[in-house]
Amino acid sequence: MIVELTSDPIDVPRLIDHVNKPSNGGICTFLGVVRDNAEGRPVVKLGYEAYESMAVAQMRAIVEEAIQRWDLDAVALSHRTGELQIGEASVAIAVGAPHRAEAFEACRYIIDTLKTRVPIWKKEFFQDGAVWVEPVSSQPSAG
Amino acid sequence: MMAKTKPPPSAPPLVAPAAISVRVLFFASVADLMGERRRNLRLTAGATVADALRDMAIDVPELAARAPHVSFAVNESFVSADAPLSNGDELAVIPPVSGG
Numbered sequence: 001m002i003v004e005l006t007s008d009p010i011d012v013p014r015l016i017d018h019v020n021k022p023s024n025g026g027i028c029t030f031l032g033v034v035r036d037n038a039e040g041r042p043v044v045k046l047g048y049e050a051y052e053s054m055a056v057a058q059m060r061a062i063v064e065e066a067i068q069r070w071d072l073d074a075v076a077l078s079h080r081t082g083e084l085q086i087g088e089a090s091v092a093i094a095v096g097a098p099h100r101a102e103a104f105e106a107c108r109y110i111i112d113t114l115k116t117r118v119p120i121w122k123k124e125f126f127q128d129g130a131v132w133v134e135p136v137s138s139q140p141s142a143g
Numbered sequence: 144m145m146a147k148t149k150p151p152p153s154a155p156p157l158v159a160p161a162a163i164s165v166r167v168l169f170f171a172s173v174a175d176l177m178g179e180r181r182r183n184l185r186l187t188a189g190a191t192v193a194d195a196l197r198d199m200a201i202d203v204p205e206l207a208a209r210a211p212h213v214s215f216a217v218n219e220s221f222v223s224a225d226a227p228l229s230n231g232d233e234l235a236v237i238p239p240v241s242g243g
């Protein structure tokens with residue numbers, strides 16, 4: 001398992017290599033990339049801040065949940081911190097599984113769950129200012 | 144030949160034993176609001192997360208308005224506002240997350 005936060009560009013081939021095991025017949029990858037607009041308003045760059053130790057612990061817990069639920073043996077998850085330019089990957093997931101259905105489902109579970117409870121925050125920079133993105137629906141709860 | 148010495152009378156405690164010290168971490172919009180990323184807070188023993196927040200809102204009243212919209216973690220585990228704090232705990236005030 002690879003679970004990491006990194007301030008360097010994500011090495012996607014390394015994540016794919018990590019899950020490319022002989023027993024796997026499918027690898028599903030997901031990349032979150034920096035979009036050039038926020039609901040039409042031009043974005044010049046993004047910044048990501050993390051509560052690093054807890055973020056890594058939560059990312060590891062989510063990956064372990066996916067491994068258990070879909071009986072996987074190979075998952076890689078990497079998230080960027082710091083400033084990112086348009087088109088750069090902010091998050092990358094690679095899931096290897098014997099068959100594709102598990103790989104797709106686990107990959108989707110990991111990104112969807114990450115967005116609800118991993119303490120990482122995105123700041124959108126516009127020509128004339130910047131805002132922290134705070135989705136109303138992403139409130140993690142105790143327990 | 145060691146003479147037995149009487150132990151010195153115990154010094155009075157420097158702080159009331161009923162006080163605890165907690166390290167508070169702020170992130171993203173809450174760090175902007177507080178104007179800092181961490182602070183040490185001294186609280187009465189038995190204080191909860193909500194008590195810590197009330198204490199900090201004395202300096203920064205806007206924090207009280209944010210309280211219903213943030214989450215809390217103690218020692219890196221999500222907790223509710225009524226969770227008790229212990230001496231040496233790390234309390235994180237976690238605004239809505241937006242990773243990915």
